[in-house]
Amino acid sequence: MSVEIQGRVLTMSEIDEAAFTRLAERHRRELHVHCYRMLGSFQDAEDTVQETFLRAWRRRETFEGRGSLRAWLYKIATNACLDLLAQRRPAPATGGEVRWLEPYPDRLLDELSADGADEPEAVALARETVELAYLVAVQHLAPRPRAVLILRDVLGWPAREVGEFLGDSVNSVNSALQRARAGLREHLPAERQDWSGGTGEDDVRTRDLVRRYTDASVATDVDTLAAMLRDDVRCSMPPTPGLHVGRDAVVADWVAGGFVGMTGLRGVPTAVNRQPAVAFYLWQDDAGAYLPLTIDVLRVSGGAIAEIVTFHADQFPRLGLPERLEPPAQNLSPVSSS
Known part of the structure; x- marks a missing residue:
């Protein structure tokens, strides 16, 4: 591959680290989301993208330009x-x-959508592939079938390229994909969630449900919270x-x-x-403010x-939430309203 930098056409092995970083950085967010899907952990994804860029820099002379830089980076990532998962x-858990x-x-995620509206990653970034239920289901798959599923069904890479990424034959890729799809069906919820963050009728109802849940x-x-839960509701708190599965079990845990x-x-x-x-947020007298407590992420269905x-x-x-909430001016003690 050759690139033009400041009027000079250079091969990949000739460019300096700063220029290489600028080229690679264009793909950071989509690579980060890819690693997140693979690993289920934001921090592990962050570390793996850094490792990807380090490996790419060290091996830059091996990139001969037969494919795109993007594909080469996806292969490395x-x-x-897979190396991290093996380690x-x-x-x-049970x-x-x-x-x-x-x-x-x-x-x-909005960054990615804004930066790459016409890119395959942006097109494939349907909300269900970053929902927590999908992430959990994917984590149940063996690492290589997991990689094949994400590369083929989420990102849309052809089987031949996926085989090149993984050092496998097309037949092996297709076989792994079938196993992964079967495993995914086994662990995914049967229904999709109602909410997509838009303005449709389901979204309006979900926002009202979230408001009532908050209050x-x-x-x-x-009692009011229990009435909002499905009979088969699931509740967890990683790590x-x-x-807890079922309304009675969840309520008993709360009590x-x-x-x-x-x-x-x-x-x-x-x-x-x-x-x-x-x-x-929970009121803390010594801080004179409401400080972070927990965040509940909801899946809404029916x-x-x-x-x-x-x-x-x-x-x-990490989520960009305030580090503290000040009390309303008229109150000098904790309040119990949202």
Whole structure:
């Protein structure tokens, strides 16, 4: 491959590190989302993209320009993910928990959509492939079939190119894809969520549901919350162990955990992984403010809450949420309204 930099045409091996970084950086966000799908962890994806750029720089002379720079980077990123999975990725826990799961900020997904409206990644970035339920289902697949599924069905790479990425034959790729699709069907929820963040009727109903969920949570009104849950609702809190399935089990966990009677909560509706979410803050006297507590990411189906994935306060900065909420001017003590 040759590139023109400041009027000079240079081969890949001739360009300096700064110029190489500028070329590679154009693809950072889509590579990051790809690694996130592979790994289920925002931080692992961040580390793997850095490793991808490092490997690409060190091996730049091996890129001969027969394909695109984008494809070459995807090949390196995919193999970097596979290397990481081979080293230290545990299997999902009994019941299907993925304790390393981390949320992905919608504002960063918006970056990708804005920057690459005509790119295959942007076209393929349907919301269901970044929803938490999809991420969890993908984590149940063996690493190589997982890579094949994401490269073929999400990103749309041809089987021949995927084979080149992975050092496999087209027949092997097709076989792995069939196994991965079967595994995905086994672990994905049968229904899709209602909400897409738009202005349709389902979205309006979901926003109203989220508002009511926020108000009832702030008031610790368990009965009202229970009425919003599906009978088969699932609730988890990665990385904390414990998956609760069914309305009764979820409500019992809330009661046992001291949720009833809690005061000083505030809730801020937001969106994460293209799903509705609520960030909760708790009044702290010593800080004189509401400080981050947890964020609930909701999956809504049939007008009810089908799943709640709760993340800890350490995720707030990454998600661009405020580090504190000040009390209303007229109040000098904690309030119990959203």
